[in-house]
Amino acid sequence: MARKYFGTDGVRGVVGEELTPDLVERLGRASALWSGRGRVFVGRDTRESGPELEEAFGRGIASAGGNAVLAGVLPTPAVALLALDLGAVISASHNPPEYNGVKFFDAEGQKLTDRSEEEIEALLDSPAADTPGSIDRVGVATDSYLEHIVERFGTDLSGLRIAVDCANGAYSGIAPGAFEQLGAEVAPVGAAPDGQNINVGCGATDLSLLERVVTDGGYDLGIAFDGDGDRMLAVDADGQAVDGDQILAVLALDLGVDLVAVTVMTNLGFHRLMGERGIEVVVTDVGDRYVLEALRAHKGVLGGEQSGHLIYLKDHVTGDGLAAALLLCGALKGRTLQEAVAVMPRFPQVQENVPVVTKFLPSSLLADIEQMNAELGQRSRILVRPSGTEPVVRVLAEAEDFQEARSLCATISDLVRRELG
Numbered sequence: 350m351a352r353k354y355f356g357t358d359g360v361r362g363v364v365g366e367e368l369t370p371d372l373v374e375r376l377g378r379a380s381a382l383w384s385g386r387g388r389v390f391v392g393r394d395t396r397e398s399g400p401e402l403e404e405a406f407g408r409g410i411a412s413a414g415g416n417a418v419l420a421g422v423l424p425t426p427a428v429a430l431l432a433l434d435l436g437a438v439i440s441a442s443h444n445p446p447e448y449n450g451v452k453f454f455d456a457e458g459q460k461l462t463d464r465s466e467e468e469i470e471a472l473l474d475s476p477a478a479d480t481p482g483s484i485d486r487v488g489v490a491t492d493s494y495l496e497h498i499v500e501r502f503g504t505d506l507s508g509l510r511i512a513v514d515c516a517n518g519a520y521s522g523i524a525p526g527a528f529e530q531l532g533a534e535v536a537p538v539g540a541a542p543d544g545q546n547i548n549v550g551c552g553a554t555d556l557s558l559l560e561r562v563v564t565d566g567g568y569d570l571g572i573a574f575d576g577d578g579d580r581m582l583a584v585d586a587d588g589q590a591v592d593g594d595q596i597l598a599v600l601a602l603d604l605g606v607d608l609v610a611v612t613v614m615t616n617l618g619f620h621r622l623m624g625e626r627g628i629e630v631v632v633t634d635v636g637d638r639y640v641l642e643a644l645r646a647h648k649g650v651l652g653g654e655q656s657g658h659l660i661y662l663k664d665h666v667t668g669d670g671l672a673a674a675l676l677l678c679g680a681l682k683g684r685t686l687q688e689a690v691a692v693m694p695r696f697p698q699v700q701e702n703v704p705v706v707t708k709f710l711p712s713s714l715l716a717d718i719e720q721m722n723a724e725l726g727q728r729s730r731i732l733v734r735p736s737g738t739e740p741v742v743r744v745l746a747e748a749e750d751f752q753e754a755r756s757l758c759a760t761i762s763d764l765v766r767r768e769l770g
């Protein structure tokens with residue numbers, strides 16, 4: 350059965366269009382029934398639509414005979430850690446303010462499988478229970494989450510000057526204080542949410558503001574989260590962006606792991622460094638849920654994506670922006686961020702989105718690409734994949750030399766255009 354509402358990360362859409370309070374209430378009822386009418390822990394990000402949708406979701410849980418525990422504004426990883434019989438986040442993550450969504454975690458704090466999401470969808474039209482449940486509101490969740498993260502992932506940051514961009518999202522009232530508690534001097538950025546400014550011109554999806562603050566203020570580095578806190582990127586003292594691959598490389602060496610899980614998008618330079626250090630690399634499809642699945646299957650603890658989803662499963666259950674940021678700061682050990690990331694060679698990557706009539710990739714095209722990759726060896730590569738959200742095929746070419754990457758990308762894009770355009 351195909352899922353109608355659930356996408357790659359929960360149910361998401363523009364509020365009032367694809368996502369309505371009625372749908373969110375039905376999701377609350379269906380998820381409570383699915384989890385055995387138990388206790389559902391609910392957090393949300395800072396979007397204007399959040400309070401109304403949180404209430405609708407809570408009503409849905411209670412109407413099924415379940416117990417809704419509404420915690421207000423909380424980062425996604427906090428909900429995963431504090432999940433009861435189920436955890437739910439009212440958030441559209443890194444999307445613009447007019448969007449919102451609902452994503453779920455099971456009792457162990459793991460994202461639901463496609464099968465579980467299908468089962469919840471099948472319960473969307475269920476009637477209300479004869480005996481309603483209850484709605485509780487809690488205010489201490491932030492404190493217990495912060496205590497857990499600082500204690501498990503924090504180190505002495507005295508003498509470090511950090512700009513912290515909270516994307517006007519769920520970390521606004523939490524993250525700057527965590528760094529200060531550990532002794533750092535902090536400049537909060539994007540930490541004044543008004544319901545309409547989440548992810549707007551700030552945060553992990555737009556580093557330009559943070560780059561300016563870091564260079565103008567002479568900070569050692571900048572940390573940027575996305576609106577719900579499951580992604581983190583950094584900026585060095587010169588205002589240069591540091592992506593998830595580079596951060597993961599620094600953490601892999603510092604934490605002494607023998608295996609890392611990454612996606613097909615991860616830079617070849619990362620693979621080269623891990624090979625030199627004898628660290629096994631497991632490659633998955635794009636999406637942090639697949640990285641998590643790979644880590645559990647291979648009994649690994651560290652993984653992530655170029656986009657900033659960074660996962661460390663020692664003392665945690667999912668990717669956590671603040672935990673990753675504290676680990677990165679702890680891994681510097683007196684070095685600048687530039688010095689720390691210099692260990693990983695970065696191969697130039699050139700991408701193009703090719704508009705297509707059909708996103709189905711014929712076997713002849715896949716065979717051609719496979720043949721080219723075999724000939725390219727370890728020096729460069731081509732990746733072609735259909736977009737999950739747009740009528741385009743994404744072409745990525747990577748090589749030691751930028752001109753070669755650009756040329757490869759142009760060649761393959763033309764091939765895709767001829768075959769599918």
